[in-house]
Amino acid sequence: MPEQLIFGMEVFLNGLMAGVLYALVALGFVLIYKASGIFNYAQGVMALFSALTLVGIMEGQVPFGHLINAIFGTEIHGFGWHVPAFAAILLTMGVMILLAVIVQKCVFRHLVGQEPIILFMATIGLAYFLEGVGDIMWGSEIKKLDVGLPQGINTLIDETTFGWFGYGFFIDNLDIVATVIAALLVTALVIFAQYTKQGRAMRAVADDHQAALSVGISLNFVWVMVWSVAGFVALVAGIMWGTKSGVQFSLSLIALKALPVLMLGGFTSIPGAIVGGLIIGVGEKLFEFAIGPMVGGATENWFAYVLALIFLVFRPQGLFGEKIIERV
Amino acid sequence: MFDAAPSDETLLEVNNIEVIYNHVILVLKGVSLSVPKGGITALLGGNGAGKTTTLKAVSNLLHSERGEVTKGTISYRGDRVQDLDPAALVKRGVIQVMEGRHCFEHLTVEENLLTGAYTRSDGSANVADDLEMVYSYFPRLKERRKSQAGYTSGGEQQMVAMGRALMSRPETILLDEPSMGLAPQLVEQIFEIVKEVNEKEGVSFLLAEQNTNVALRYAHYGYILESGRVVMDGPAAELRENPDVKEFYLGMSEEGRKSFRDVRSYRRRKRWLS
Numbered sequence: 001m002p003e004q005l006i007f008g009m010e011v012f013l014n015g016l017m018a019g020v021l022y023a024l025v026a027l028g029f030v031l032i033y034k035a036s037g038i039f040n041y042a043q044g045v046m047a048l049f050s051a052l053t054l055v056g057i058m059e060g061q062v063p064f065g066h067l068i069n070a071i072f073g074t075e076i077h078g079f080g081w082h083v084p085a086f087a088a089i090l091l092t093m094g095v096m097i098l099l100a101v102i103v104q105k106c107v108f109r110h111l112v113g114q115e116p117i118i119l120f121m122a123t124i125g126l127a128y129f130l131e132g133v134g135d136i137m138w139g140s141e142i143k144k145l146d147v148g149l150p151q152g153i154n155t156l157i158d159e160t161t162f163g164w165f166g167y168g169f170f171i172d173n174l175d176i177v178a179t180v181i182a183a184l185l186v187t188a189l190v191i192f193a194q195y196t197k198q199g200r201a202m203r204a205v206a207d208d209h210q211a212a213l214s215v216g217i218s219l220n221f222v223w224v225m226v227w228s229v230a231g232f233v234a235l236v237a238g239i240m241w242g243t244k245s246g247v248q249f250s251l252s253l254i255a256l257k258a259l260p261v262l263m264l265g266g267f268t269s270i271p272g273a274i275v276g277g278l279i280i281g282v283g284e285k286l287f288e289f290a291i292g293p294m295v296g297g298a299t300e301n302w303f304a305y306v307l308a309l310i311f312l313v314f315r316p317q318g319l320f321g322e323k324i325i326e327r328v
Numbered sequence: 329m330f331d332a333a334p335s336d337e338t339l340l341e342v343n344n345i346e347v348i349y350n351h352v353i354l355v356l357k358g359v360s361l362s363v364p365k366g367g368i369t370a371l372l373g374g375n376g377a378g379k380t381t382t383l384k385a386v387s388n389l390l391h392s393e394r395g396e397v398t399k400g401t402i403s404y405r406g407d408r409v410q411d412l413d414p415a416a417l418v419k420r421g422v423i424q425v426m427e428g429r430h431c432f433e434h435l436t437v438e439e440n441l442l443t444g445a446y447t448r449s450d451g452s453a454n455v456a457d458d459l460e461m462v463y464s465y466f467p468r469l470k471e472r473r474k475s476q477a478g479y480t481s482g483g484e485q486q487m488v489a490m491g492r493a494l495m496s497r498p499e500t501i502l503l504d505e506p507s508m509g510l511a512p513q514l515v516e517q518i519f520e521i522v523k524e525v526n527e528k529e530g531v532s533f534l535l536a537e538q539n540t541n542v543a544l545r546y547a548h549y550g551y552i553l554e555s556g557r558v559v560m561d562g563p564a565a566e567l568r569e570n571p572d573v574k575e576f577y578l579g580m581s582e583e584g585r586k587s588f589r590d591v592r593s594y595r596r597r598k599r600w601l602s
Contacts, residue, residue: 112392197446204432204443211430213389215492216418216447268434322434 003167010169011289012282017175019281020182021244024237025254026261026273027185028230033267034193035202035226036108038119042127044255046096046231049134051238051247053095055145056138057088063137085147089235096231104224112209112219131252140249145242149177178240182274185236189229190270202226206268260308266321275319280304334367334548339500339532340386340422345400347381347390347556355381357556358400363500363534368526370547370564371536372577377553379536380427383502386534387424388414404500418447421499427508427536429485431492433478437469440477440488444495455495462491465521483514490518494525500532501525507539515539519546540577544568552577559600572599 025047032040056063060079068074083091107122150173158168193199205212205222213219241251257280265276284303292299311318340363347356356378363369371379384390385397388410402410409417417423423444432440441462445455463470466487472480477488486506493501503522507515523546525531537543544550550567552560560567567573574580 197442200435200439200443201446203435203439207432207434208430210389210392211426211432212443213392213414214387214424214426214430215444215496216415216423217443218413218415 006165006167008286008289011285013169013171014175015282015285016278017172017179017281018285019278020175020179020274021237021240021277022254022257022261022280023274023277024178024182024185024233024240026258026265026277027182027189027270028233028237029258029262030265030267030270030273031189031226031230031233034206034270036119036223037116037206038108038123039116039267040230041120041123041255042130043230043234044252044258045127045130045134046099046234047238047241047255048247048249048251049099049130049238050092050096050231050235051145051242051251052134052138052143054088054092054147054235054239055143055242055247057091058083058085058145058147059143061138066139067136089147089239092235093232096235097228100224100227100231103227104220108223109220127252131249135249142246142248143242145239145247147239147243149174149239149243151243174240174243181236181240185233186270186274189233192229193270198222198225257304260304262318263308264311264318266318268322269318269320272318272320280307283307334364334369334532337365338362339365339405340534341401341403341406342382342386343401343403345382345385345402346398347378347385347395348398349393349395355395355556356385359553359556359558360400361551361558361561363532364549365499365532366526366530367548368522368533368535368546370543370550371534371553372538372540372543372550373553374538376555378556379538379553380504381556382553383424383504383534383536385410387422387502388412388417389424389426415447418496418498421497422502423493423496423498423500424502425489425493425504425506427504429482429489431477431480431485431488433476435477436474437477437480437484437488438473441469441491441495444492447496458495458497462494465494465525466491482509483511483518486510486518487521490521494529494531498531500534503533503535505536505538507537507542515542519543522546540573544573554600 025044028043028046029040032038032043060081060083062068062076062078065077069076103126107126108119111119111122152173154171154173154176157171162168193203201212201217201222202225204217205219209219238251241254261273261276261280264279265272265274284300287303288297288299342359342361344358344360345356346354346358348354359378359382361369361371371382373379381390381395384393384395386402390396397410401408404420404422409420432443435443438459441459442455445458448455468484469487469491472484477485480488490503490506506518506522510518519542522533522535526533535543535547544564544567547564550561550564551558552567552573560570560573
């Protein structure tokens with residue numbers, strides 16, 4: 001087998017794994033968009049915030065430590081304990097649910113019936129607010145996150161492929177775990193949205209706020225529920241990205257990569273977010289591998305956006321998005 | 329089987345309410361009405377008379393449109409209900425079918441109907457029974473149960489909206505403009521179903537309608553609203569014979585139906601304005 005093809009296969013597999021991580025972020029967008037028609041700009045920051053909180057809790061860091069020290073002249077930095085990963089994840093989930101309640105109570109409850117663009121603006125504000133709060137609460141240095149997920153090269157795949165092609169593929173264990181978790185998450189979410197009463201209520205609210213109110217669906221409850229679920233998805237994404245590249249503020253920028261994923265997959269489709277993520281992941285890696293050297297590299301920065309642009313022209317609702325129903 | 333005639337028991341009592349939108353726009357200027365158990369009560373009037381606002385004031389959907397009841401009281405079975413949220417009211421048996429259908433477009437017809445049962449907690453077996461009940465009133469919906477509601481016709485969407493309300497097992501349905509945008513034949517069909525539901529299920533209706541002719545044929549009692557006030561009320565049969573209603577709402581004068589070509593100016597002022 002030609003060497004180029006074997007390399008290409010490895011790039012393809014790695015692209016798939018990277019795509020899963022994009023998809024995880026995109027998933028949070030889809031959930032909130034489906035239920036409230038809000039494009040939640042803050043989703044990436046939520047992933048960052050959850051990762052920061054998780055590290056903070058695990059390390060026993062005192063929230064707002066810097067602020068307290070600055071005001072009272074004290075020198076406290078940590079509680080001096082370490083919380084096991086599993087408990088810390090549960091606690092962080094509690095914080096994300098609390099965040100959902102606060103966001104609903106303080107922001108979106110007052111904006112019922114407003115234009116989508118106004119809701120979108122509110123989420124931009126929320127994003128910067130949350131980034132600032134995360135900074136003040138836990139500090140801005142880059143942190144290492146280790147919740148005990150396996151990392152490093154998967155030796156089984158390495159040896160097997162070496163046996164086949166005489167060349168071992170490098171696949172990170174973390175990527176494999178991320179794929180499995182993403183698959184489970186998506187299955188659970190699809191079942192929730194399609195076949196449960198609350199899921200149906202969520203989709204009803206997405207279609208028509210007023211009508212949902214009129215049949216007795218509580219918008220407040222549905223939105224808190226959806227923001228909590230989106231917070232959970234953000235937490236999963238935060239753990240994966242944080243483990244891979246450290247918890248740092250650039251994490252919130254990966255949210256921007258979710259945009260082309262959504263345009264490809266469709267803003268309203270949970271499976272679409274996954275497929276879109278995989279296409280972007282594989283697409284940019286293969287493009288960089290095949291075309292990159294000809295144009296001087298760094299194509300990963302723009303490839304996804306160009307692909308999304310082309311999609312917007314020919315299929316604005318994305319691959320799996322709900323058709324925009326317009327009756328005349 | 330229930331008796332078609334309304335009983336003496338009053339379910340809904342609206343007492344002299346005033347509604348203001350956005351803190352400035354006064355829409356209702358003192359509307360009072362009552363809905364008896366088992367009756368079909370019509371709320372008539374032209375565009376902007378305040379029919380929809382009255383219904384939304386009752387169902388408490390005003391709040392999400394920045395409207396608010398500033399004066400007067402609304403009570404259901406004697407309890408003050410104007411501070412409840414819509415969900416609590418649905419649980420008490422009052423549900424609104426909004427003007428312009430408002431189906432959940434991306435949900436299938438059947439899913440739309442099931443959302444109507446959201447507030448119920450009496451088990452899925454009962455809900456399944458009621459789904460069959462709704463399909464028996466609207467056989468057309470059973471054929472289309474798997475279609476997305478957004479792709480069904482206007483008449484079918486009206487049926488979906490009404491069926492969805494029925495799924496909550498209501499005692500009173502606030503039905504807003506069911507005839508809107510429908511062919512005359514279909515309007516007749518929809519009103520026949522309203523009458524059937526009223527007689528067989530004992531559901532009371534408060535019905536806002538511009539089509540005075542049809543509404544007065546099916547209702548037991550009527551209120552006429554003009555610029556936010558009730559200007560006339562009475563049993564439907566009496567309203568039908570009232571010369572003013574005939575002239576201004578039914579388009580008939582003593583010489584019978586007249587052509588618009590002959591109309592130059594109103595022959596006389598409405599009596600209730602003087």
